[in-house]
Amino acid sequence: MIQDVQTRPVGALRPARGRVRIERPRPRRDARELLIQTGVVVLAVIVWYLFTLTPLAQNARMPGPVQTIVRFGELAVTEPFWVAIGATVLAWALALLLSIVVGIPVGLAIGRSKRAQDSTHFAIDFLRTIPALALVPLLLLLMGPSLGMVVSAAFLTAVWPVLIQSIYAGRLADPALHQMARSFRLSRWDRVRYVLTPDALAFIWPGLRLAVTASLLSTVAAQLIGAAPGIGSAILLAQLSDRTDSLFAYVLAACFLGLMINALLMWAQRKVLWWHPSMRDRTK
Amino acid sequence: MKTRKRPWARALTEIIWFSWLPVAAFVLIWIFSGMSTSFYLPSAQVVLEQTWQVWFVEGGIAENLVPSLIRLVAGFALAVALGVGFGVLLGLVRPLESAVRPLTDAARTIPGAALLPIAIMFFGLGDAMKIAMIAFISMWPILLNTIEGVRSIDPTLRSVMATFRITRRDRFQHVFLPQAMPQVFAGARIGLAISIAVMVVVEMFGTPGGIGYFIRHAQQTFRVVDMWTGLVILGIFGYLLNILFRILERRVLHWYHAMIAQAQGASA
Numbered sequence: 001m002i003q004d005v006q007t008r009p010v011g012a013l014r015p016a017r018g019r020v021r022i023e024r025p026r027p028r029r030d031a032r033e034l035l036i037q038t039g040v041v042v043l044a045v046i047v048w049y050l051f052t053l054t055p056l057a058q059n060a061r062m063p064g065p066v067q068t069i070v071r072f073g074e075l076a077v078t079e080p081f082w083v084a085i086g087a088t089v090l091a092w093a094l095a096l097l098l099s100i101v102v103g104i105p106v107g108l109a110i111g112r113s114k115r116a117q118d119s120t121h122f123a124i125d126f127l128r129t130i131p132a133l134a135l136v137p138l139l140l141l142l143m144g145p146s147l148g149m150v151v152s153a154a155f156l157t158a159v160w161p162v163l164i165q166s167i168y169a170g171r172l173a174d175p176a177l178h179q180m181a182r183s184f185r186l187s188r189w190d191r192v193r194y195v196l197t198p199d200a201l202a203f204i205w206p207g208l209r210l211a212v213t214a215s216l217l218s219t220v221a222a223q224l225i226g227a228a229p230g231i232g233s234a235i236l237l238a239q240l241s242d243r244t245d246s247l248f249a250y251v252l253a254a255c256f257l258g259l260m261i262n263a264l265l266m267w268a269q270r271k272v273l274w275w276h277p278s279m280r281d282r283t284k
Numbered sequence: 285m286k287t288r289k290r291p292w293a294r295a296l297t298e299i300i301w302f303s304w305l306p307v308a309a310f311v312l313i314w315i316f317s318g319m320s321t322s323f324y325l326p327s328a329q330v331v332l333e334q335t336w337q338v339w340f341v342e343g344g345i346a347e348n349l350v351p352s353l354i355r356l357v358a359g360f361a362l363a364v365a366l367g368v369g370f371g372v373l374l375g376l377v378r379p380l381e382s383a384v385r386p387l388t389d390a391a392r393t394i395p396g397a398a399l400l401p402i403a404i405m406f407f408g409l410g411d412a413m414k415i416a417m418i419a420f421i422s423m424w425p426i427l428l429n430t431i432e433g434v435r436s437i438d439p440t441l442r443s444v445m446a447t448f449r450i451t452r453r454d455r456f457q458h459v460f461l462p463q464a465m466p467q468v469f470a471g472a473r474i475g476l477a478i479s480i481a482v483m484v485v486v487e488m489f490g491t492p493g494g495i496g497y498f499i500r501h502a503q504q505t506f507r508v509v510d511m512w513t514g515l516v517i518l519g520i521f522g523y524l525l526n527i528l529f530r531i532l533e534r535r536v537l538h539w540y541h542a543m544i545a546q547a548q549g550a551s552a
Contacts, residue, residue, distance in 0.1 A: 036383045044387055060405040118301040123309065129522035131481035137503030137511055141324045210474065213393065221397035221485050232397060239401040251398050258393030
């Protein structure tokens with residue numbers, strides 16, 4: 001283990017023109033792994049097809065993979081499909097943005113003070129255990145099946161992990177790091193950019209990751225419960241009108257959306273947290 | 285410092301710091317909701333009286349809370365069993381984990397609510413559907429954390445186990461499982477929050493009975509005060525479950541917390 005670190009440094013700090021420049025390690029793709037993974041996906045699709053031949057699936061009128069993909073292609077050229085996707089992405093993004101804008105500053109501020117932590121401890125502990133999706137009926141009464149209702153429900157789910165991790169970031173900020181930055185006479189910008197932000201981000205990131213998936217789950221669920229425009233209500237409509245092929249096509253779309261958001265998250269994580277010990281193993 | 289001589293005074297200031305905000309919030313909600321004229325925001329007093337009436341006097345607990353609890357426990361237990369079982373398997377067999385990663389990625393990133401109509405197609409509107417949904421959606425954080433936990437095992441420990449020819453079963457029971465436990469619990473805590481949320485959602489769509497059904501039904505029939513009582517009960521229910529989980533975690537991970545404390549003490 002130690003040898004590995006010595007022969008191949010993960011990232012080296014190099015002073016260049018007064019500004020710190022950082023060399024990033026590049027992830028290596030394994031072609032064989034990719035091949036096996038493709039094989040497993042193909043296998044899963046074949047199993048899906050075989051399953052649709054069983055009486056159980058026939059009774060439920062479950063569509064096969066070909067039927068689903070054909071229907072997905074048909075829907076993909078229609079406007080309502082993209083309107084539904086757009087509404088879901090918009091609500092998700094707004095909820096996430098709102099929980100970042102609220103959660104991080106409030107969390108950091110609470111984390112800096114012991115008294116603030118004590119005071120808010122019970123309130124945060126209690127409020128975060130209430131599943132926000134239970135509030136959808138109430139939000140429906142107040143706002144109707146609108147974008148605001150969906151965003152509120154998703155925000156109330158996503159803000160807690162961000163807030164709690166930000167409290168940790170504020171509380172556990174390493175004072176030695178700050179002293180070191182000051183004794184090296186880093187400029188204010190460099191101190192924020194290279195010391196304070198990475199330190200806080202390493203704490204906040206896990207909360208952010210949770211918030212990303214939780215707000216997507218809540219967005220779709222709120223649309224499903226409240227029949228607000230989006231993928232959730234499109235799925236509901238397909239079910240009510242007994243179009244199982246549309247239903248599966250929309251679920252497939254939700255699946256792709258989830259995968260794309262996850263890929264985006266992983267990309268951002270590599271960009272932002274490549275220096276963190278937990279990431280080094282993966283980028284080797 | 286005066287307070288150092290009087291520990292009770294110090295404890296009192298602690299209690300005041302911990303409780304002033306909840307108390308103030310409660311009083312403010314009580315006053316402002318009392319002044320509210322909105323049909324949708326009834327006064328706290330009315331809500332609490334009705335909560336007592338509906339849930340305790342008229343037996344709402346047995347009718348709606350107990351079924352929810354049973355579903356939640358069944359679904360969550362299933363999620364833990366599946367998550368830990370597959371997690372240990374995938375954590376130990378690296379090629380297998382990388383091979384099925386597209387499938388696990390797809391299954392864990394899909395917004396679970398989208399699967400509800402499919403679950404209804406196969407399982408109907410009854411308990412089977414509800415438990416299956418709770419288990420399926422909340423097992424992913426447990427599974428992922430178990431994989432991480434199993435992998436975090438010290439390579440030296442692996443060599444030691446190989447040297448002493450420790451049997452597969454003993455390795456699992458005495459090394460891999462305890463080693464992964466702190467991570468498993470971290471995943472299970474997230475899983476529990478997700479399963480409560482999923483429970484509420486599936487009950488809103490499923491057959492009568494359950495706290496989610498109660499809230500949704502009250503809203504649809506415009507019994508606003510009843511809907512609020514459901515939210516109050518759900519809040520208390522969720523909070524108590526969390527406390528219970530924390531007690532369990534403290535008992536099971538006692539050795540781990542002790543180890544961390546000792547390591548910190550040694551380095552300080």
